Amino acid sequence: DIQMTQTPSSMPASLGERVTISCRASQGISNYLNWYQQKPDGTIKPLIYYTSNLQSGVPSRFSGSGSGTDYSLTISSLEPEDFAMYYCQQYDSSPWTFGGGTKLELK
Amino acid sequence: EVQLQESGPGLVKPSQSLSLTCSVTGYSITSNYWGWIRKFPGNKMEWMGYISYSGSTSYNPSLKSRISITRDTSKNQFFLQLNSVTTEDTATYYCARWGYTTDYYYYFDYWGQGVMVTVSS
Numbered sequence: 001d002i003q004m005t006q007t008p009s010s011m012p013a014s015l016g017e018r019v020t021i022s023c024r025a026s027q028g029i030s031n032y033l034n035w036y037q038q039k040p041d042g043t044i045k046p047l048i049y050y051t052s053n054l055q056s057g058v059p060s061r062f063s064g065s066g067s068g069t070d071y072s073l074t075i076s077s078l079e080p081e082d083f084a085m086y087y088c089q090q091y092d093s094s095p096w097t098f099g100g101g102t103k104l105e106l107k
Numbered sequence: 108e109v110q111l112q113e114s115g116p117g118l119v120k121p122s123q124s125l126s127l128t129c130s131v132t133g134y135s136i137t138s139n140y141w142g143w144i145r146k147f148p149g150n151k152m153e154w155m156g157y158i159s160y161s162g163s164t165s166y167n168p169s170l171k172s173r174i175s176i177t178r179d180t181s182k183n184q185f186f187l188q189l190n191s192v193t194t195e196d197t198a199t200y201y202c203a204r205w206g207y208t209t210d211y212y213y214y215f216d217y218w219g220q221g222v223m224v225t226v227s228s
Contacts, residue, residue, distance in 0.1 A: 034214040038146075042199065042221045050212040087152055091213055096165040098152040 002026050002090055006099030012107040017078050021102045023088035025069045032092040033071045035064055038085040038101075047086075048073060078104075109134040111202050111219035116212050119196075125189040129202030129219060136160070136183055140205035142215065143176065143187045145198040153198075157205055158185050192226045197222045 002024040013019050018069040023033065048053045048064035051071060061076040075082055083106050088099040115127035129141070142157035156166035158176045164173050170189070178185040189196060199221045206216035 032213075036215070044201065044203075044215075044221075045216050046216055049208070049214040050210075052220045053208075053212060055214075055216070085150065089152075089154075089215075094165065095169070096154040098154070101150040101152070103150075 001023050001095055002029060002059075002093060002097050004088055004090055004097050006088055006102055008102060009100060010103040010105060011097060012105045013078055014107045015078050015080065019078060019104065021073045021086055021088075021104075023066075023071045023073075023093075023099045025071075025090055028068045029090045029092035032090055033066065034089045034090040034091065035073045036087045036089065038087065040084065075104075109217040111204065111217055113200060113202050113219045113222040115200075115224070117225060118225060119192055119224060120228055121193055121226055122191055125187070125192050125224055125226070126197060127187040127200055127202075127222060127224070129185050129187070131183045131185070131204075133182075134204070134217075136178055136185055137180055139207075141178075141185050142203050142205050144201045144203055144215070145175060146201070146221070147198045155187070155189075182206060194226050197224065197226045 001034050006022045007022045031051040033051050038044045047058050047062050050062045063074050083104050086102045108188045110132045112130045138160050140157045140159050143155040146152045156176050160162050164176050173190045175188045201218045201221045203215040204217040207213045
């Protein structure tokens, strides 16, 4: 299985701050990398697909980048609704696997 | 709009089977792929498996001997059965559509709200 190491596991941050979450795969995944957001009420929604493509309706302050084994999600200026859990997920090979999650907390 | 809703018992005894239903509205399950994902206490997420538009299935090898995903196309529902559960199967279970774009990029584009299942005697 491809292991996805997501860092940091938690991140205190302030409104308006720029933050970056990293995801490292145990082997190259050819950009087959998605990002999801889970809100405190449990609802999950896609943010970014295939490394850098913004899901329809997701604000442009979210962006994704990366290649090979290293990928990142950046939020350019934190809004109150962005404090949530974030997960990366690879689908280069089965079984599809997720990162361990990053909890974005208000500082 | 595509909507998914999980349902099933919130408490299952160890060694018994866990059975969940995902009811889909706004889209036919005879198109696309439909999956189950669970989130454990402590935040780890695990893809469990999927059923395809044709009814074929794919499972996470870590579960392969215990899991079954089936469907009822007349009701537009698909199901999860996990056998011989232990306390380590305590998790929030989600169903989701594995969708794709016009460029054939794939991702879980619609999710249910999740159902918490506790395995305890």
